[in-house]
Amino acid sequence: MIGEHLPALQVVVPLVAAPLIVLARRGAAAWLIATIASFVSLAIALALFVEVREAGVVSYALGSWAPPWGIEYRIDAANSVVLVLVALLASFVAPYAWRSAAFEVPEDQHYLCYAMFCLCLAGLLGIAITGDAFNLFVFLEISSLSSYVLIALGRDRRALLSAYQYLIVGTIGATFYVIGVGLLYLETGTLNIADLAARVAEVGTERPVLAALAFITVGLSLKLALFPLHFWLPNAYAYAPSIVSAFLAGTATKVSIYALLRFYFSVFGAHELFEVLPMGAILLALSVAAMMLASLGAVFQDNLKHMLAYSSVGQIGYITFGISLANQPALTGSVVHLVNHGVTKTALFLLAGAVAFRVRSVRFERLGGLARAMPLTCAGIVAGGFSLIGVPGTAGFVSKWYFVLGALEAGSWSMAFLPVVSSLIALWYMWRFVEVAYFRAPGPALAGVKEAPPALLVPSLALIAVTVFFGLDAPLTVGAAAQAAQVLLGGIR
Amino acid sequence: MNPEALVLAAAAIPLAGAALIAALDRAPNVREGVTLACAGLLFAAVAALAPHVLAGARPAVELLEMFPGLPLVLRVEPLGMLFALVASALWIVNSLYSIGYMRANREAHQTRFYVCFAGALAATIAIAFAGNLITLFLAYEALTLVTYPLVTHHGDEAAKRGGRVYLGYLLATSIVFLLVAIIVTWYATGTIEFVRGGILGDRLGNAATGALLALYVFGIGKAALMPFHRWLPAAMVAPTPVSALLHAVAVVKAGVFAVVKVVVYVFGVDAMAGLGSVDWLPTVAGFTIVAASVVALRADNLKRRLAYSTVSQLSYVVLAAALLTPLSVIGAALHIAAHAFGKITLFFAAGAIYTAAHKTEVSELDGIGRRMPWTMAAFAIGALSMIGLPPTAGFVSKWFILSGAMSAEHWVAVAVIVASTLLNAGYFLPIVWRAFFRPCAAGAAHGEAPAPMVAALLATAALTVAMFFYADLPLALARQLNGG
Numbered sequence: 001m002i003g004e005h006l007p008a009l010q011v012v013v014p015l016v017a018a019p020l021i022v023l024a025r026r027g028a029a030a031w032l033i034a035t036i037a038s039f040v041s042l043a044i045a046l047a048l049f050v051e052v053r054e055a056g057v058v059s060y061a062l063g064s065w066a067p068p069w070g071i072e073y074r075i076d077a078a079n080s081v082v083l084v085l086v087a088l089l090a091s092f093v094a095p096y097a098w099r100s101a102a103f104e105v106p107e108d109q110h111y112l113c114y115a116m117f118c119l120c121l122a123g124l125l126g127i128a129i130t131g132d133a134f135n136l137f138v139f140l141e142i143s144s145l146s147s148y149v150l151i152a153l154g155r156d157r158r159a160l161l162s163a164y165q166y167l168i169v170g171t172i173g174a175t176f177y178v179i180g181v182g183l184l185y186l187e188t189g190t191l192n193i194a195d196l197a198a199r200v201a202e203v204g205t206e207r208p209v210l211a212a213l214a215f216i217t218v219g220l221s222l223k224l225a226l227f228p229l230h231f232w233l234p235n236a237y238a239y240a241p242s243i244v245s246a247f248l249a250g251t252a253t254k255v256s257i258y259a260l261l262r263f264y265f266s267v268f269g270a271h272e273l274f275e276v277l278p279m280g281a282i283l284l285a286l287s288v289a290a291m292m293l294a295s296l297g298a299v300f301q302d303n304l305k306h307m308l309a310y311s312s313v314g315q316i317g318y319i320t321f322g323i324s325l326a327n328q329p330a331l332t333g334s335v336v337h338l339v340n341h342g343v344t345k346t347a348l349f350l351l352a353g354a355v356a357f358r359v360r361s362v363r364f365e366r367l368g369g370l371a372r373a374m375p376l377t378c379a380g381i382v383a384g385g386f387s388l389i390g391v392p393g394t395a396g397f398v399s400k401w402y403f404v405l406g407a408l409e410a411g412s413w414s415m416a417f418l419p420v421v422s423s424l425i426a427l428w429y430m431w432r433f434v435e436v437a438y439f440r441a442p443g444p445a446l447a448g449v450k451e452a453p454p455a456l457l458v459p460s461l462a463l464i465a466v467t468v469f470f471g472l473d474a475p476l477t478v479g480a481a482a483q484a485a486q487v488l489l490g491g492i493r
Numbered sequence: 494m495n496p497e498a499l500v501l502a503a504a505a506i507p508l509a510g511a512a513l514i515a516a517l518d519r520a521p522n523v524r525e526g527v528t529l530a531c532a533g534l535l536f537a538a539v540a541a542l543a544p545h546v547l548a549g550a551r552p553a554v555e556l557l558e559m560f561p562g563l564p565l566v567l568r569v570e571p572l573g574m575l576f577a578l579v580a581s582a583l584w585i586v587n588s589l590y591s592i593g594y595m596r597a598n599r600e601a602h603q604t605r606f607y608v609c610f611a612g613a614l615a616a617t618i619a620i621a622f623a624g625n626l627i628t629l630f631l632a633y634e635a636l637t638l639v640t641y642p643l644v645t646h647h648g649d650e651a652a653k654r655g656g657r658v659y660l661g662y663l664l665a666t667s668i669v670f671l672l673v674a675i676i677v678t679w680y681a682t683g684t685i686e687f688v689r690g691g692i693l694g695d696r697l698g699n700a701a702t703g704a705l706l707a708l709y710v711f712g713i714g715k716a717a718l719m720p721f722h723r724w725l726p727a728a729m730v731a732p733t734p735v736s737a738l739l740h741a742v743a744v745v746k747a748g749v750f751a752v753v754k755v756v757v758y759v760f761g762v763d764a765m766a767g768l769g770s771v772d773w774l775p776t777v778a779g780f781t782i783v784a785a786s787v788v789a790l791r792a793d794n795l796k797r798r799l800a801y802s803t804v805s806q807l808s809y810v811v812l813a814a815a816l817l818t819p820l821s822v823i824g825a826a827l828h829i830a831a832h833a834f835g836k837i838t839l840f841f842a843a844g845a846i847y848t849a850a851h852k853t854e855v856s857e858l859d860g861i862g863r864r865m866p867w868t869m870a871a872f873a874i875g876a877l878s879m880i881g882l883p884p885t886a887g888f889v890s891k892w893f894i895l896s897g898a899m900s901a902e903h904w905v906a907v908a909v910i911v912a913s914t915l916l917n918a919g920y921f922l923p924i925v926w927r928a929f930f931r932p933c934a935a936g937a938a939h940g941e942a943p944a945p946m947v948a949a950l951l952a953t954a955a956l957t958v959a960m961f962f963y964a965d966l967p968l969a970l971a972r973q974l975n976g977g
Contacts, residue, residue: 416676474559
């Protein structure tokens with residue numbers, strides 16, 4: 001039955017779509033295949049999400065090789081959320097790509113763009129779904145290699161340099177990760193994550209395990225852009241084609257955070273990390289630096305995409321802030337912010353892409369008076385900005401609520417002020433955009449600029465609507481996140 | 494209609510109005526008709542709720558479930574009823590005034606203006622009827638954001654700067670202090686409902702309760718307690734109808750309303766009375782009353798003087814609530830209504846003077862009462878109400894506040910009220926004297942402002958007087974706050 005094989009199909013569908021696109025070659029067919037693959041992935045992810053909510057855990061033995069010897073795909077409350085997030089964002093980006101990629105990517109490279117998009121999707125879904133530490137490395141590389149290509153497709157020549165920088169950093173990150181996994185394998189003789197969890201607990205904190213923890217932490221932190229290992233991200237997002245920055249901003253860092261969560265809570269265990277080892281304090285310090293400094297960095301950008309990218313680093317700081325507190329509400333906040341920020345930031349990058357489509361620039365000096373030319377796009381950006389700030393009625397507010405609650409649960413009134421102070425910085429950088437777009441007189445750069453076409457506007461604004469929905473009616477997302485937090489805190493055992 | 498349907502209607506009418514107004518960009522007369530119709534309908538819906546609430550009903554509507562176990566709720570209680578009545582009644586008058594003002598001054602972006610105005614009223618009603626803290630917070634932030642385009646209406650450098658201060662103060666205080674206070678309340682008690690007698694009890698202990706109260710009262714920046722008052726004078730860059738309804742009534746009253754609600758329904762008057770750590774509040778409020786009056790005394794710009802007067806008058810409400818006596822709580826509720834009628838009259842007069850004579854400074858008003866007798870007569874009535882003299886509404890509320898202060902034997906509060914009365918007289922009466930008894934400046938040839946504006950300011954002046962003679966309804970609602 002197909003139903004049993006859904007976990008495999010989750011990865012196989014986009015993976016097979018990629019060579020099909022290369023065979024089809026023609027731009028329209030390539031787009032159609034990529035879009036269908038995205039929608040099918042979403043349907044599978046939703047089916048798995050529902051199944052996990054009933055069954056608790058879905059385990060799939062790839063090629064019928066029983067775990068821990070074969071590769072296991074293992075879906076529980078934590079990664080089913082990530083699967084839905086990745087597939088959902090792909091399903092909004094793919095329809096948008098029709099006009100945006102046609103404009104930003106040379107015609108003879110369209111099929112490459114879509115093929116890489118599908119490979120990247122397969123890689124990200126694979127990281128989320130697999131229960132095998134080495135298989136995770138393989139998917140990490142699939143998604144990374146394809147995203148280097150995707151970023152390099154940007155029209156701006158600096159895209160090439162940014163992709164190269166990301167390639168070097170990403171390779172270091174992946175290498176560190178695989179060294180860490182190798183050390184764990186030496187100690188325990190297994191690569192299955194659930195099996196690792198049980199055996200690492202027996203081994204305790206011997207030096208190779210600590211070394212593995214250090215390598216995996218640094219490796220994944222590079223990929224998830226934890227401050228101060230975020231330096232590759234702003235340029236990569238700013239110079240990539242719009243669809244690529246939109247897709248990666250919402251998914252790539254989020255999936256890496258999931259991998260970190262998995263290793264921290266399932267393999268090493270919350271008790272070891274946060275009570276025996278000082279990981280909580282280290283992560284807390286870096287998170288607070290990200291929330292404050294990286295957000296402050298966003299204030300001083302002169303380019304919309306750069307601003308959004310720095311904001312991403314700051315928002316990732318919120319998520320790791322929740323991880324460092326390691327209690328139920330804080331971790332609920334982290335998982336729900338994974339989703340909320342993914343949706344918000346992808347929507348914002350899509351809208352920034354709509355601006356680039358019409359104005360051919362996202363530099364603030366060219367965007368004066370933009371609201372008169374593109375009222376809907378600007379309204380969407382402001383609404384997305386509200387979510388970054390955490391205005392009630394948007395998704396960002398829901399996350400903030402749980403971060404403050406988590407700080408109180410950790411027994412600290414003063415830490416409760418950290419997320420809210422950071423959201424004031426978000427207010428500051430978003431309001432720079434508002435004053436540029438709404439208060440300046442339109443400059444010559446806007447001559448003849450019209451509202452973005454529906455093909456770009458509809459997916460972007462629909463995603464903004466999702467952001468608002470997740471802010472007003474959160475039991476679905478918060479419920480899933482709370483379950484995920486419970487699973488993570490309980491460990492796999 | 495049953496009361497629950499009326500609650501929903503009251504929330505929905507201004508929202509629907511905003512959508513309709515936006516669609517009628519091309520037909521200004523129909524657009525203004527929609528504004529007036531919405532204002533009328535809203536008042537009818539709110540007024541129809543009053544008998545139910547007076548009879549002891551507390552109609553409630555649950556909207557969305559925002560967090561698991563934490564829904565958005567509208568629930569009408571006496572204080573919210575009073576606030577909604579005042580705001581919706583004044584919206585009718587203010588709409589009339591707006592139409593005259595915006596057309597006479599040929600303001601741009603009038604559709605945006607009326608859309609945001611209707612949105613602001615929707616948020617105000619949601620604040621008034623908020624059934625728990627999260628609903629209150631959502632509507633509170635919405636009110637800040639929807640009034641931002643109104644404050645920055647002129648779109649010039651001054652408007653942008655004023656808007657920055659406005660938004661900066663209001664959002665920063667609410668996000669950093671109020672939100673944290675709400676979450677602390679939720680964490681400590683597991684509920685954020687408004688319950689008579691309070692929900693906190695002694696769960697947090699003396700010191701922490703005092704700190705939480707500070708987070709609340711400073712977090713509610715709209716109450717303009719010093720040192721977080723500067724947004725209010727900054728908001729005066731807005732067109733005068735905005736200053737009148739929003740920055741004398743809806744926005745600022747939303748602030749003090751929220752403070753009273755928090756004191757009465759979250760902390761609980763009796764529970765607070767036993768705590769030593771909340772004693773500082775009357776002092777801070779008293780300081781704001783006197784200090785703001787001193788600033789007003791020195792301000793030459795008329796709207797700036799009115800703004801500082803508002804800062805001072807708002808703290809009367811906070812002071813009254815903080816005295817924690819039944820009489821002063823009644824005074825707090827009444828002052829929300831009394832100050833609204835008086836201050837909107839004063840702002841209407843200031844706008845009329847600007848429209849007819851293009852004057853903004855107090856020192857330019859010599860003899861203007863002879864050219865604009867109706868306007869300045871109304872101004873005089875508003876001024877009397879600010880000072881607290883009969884036969885105006887201000888006398889009634891001040892009476893209760895003063896009685897409360899005396900029954901609590903809080904002599905500092907009594908001294909503050911007396912001093913402030915003198916200061917009020919000191920900065921309002923010279924304007925009246927100047928307008929009627931100084932010789933006219935030469936070369937001024939103007940009469941009254943357009944008729945709708947004069948009608949509006951006479952109506953609010955009449956309401957100011959009427960509340961002195963017919964205080965039964967507001968008094969009945971206010972008494973219910975004490976459980977009577």
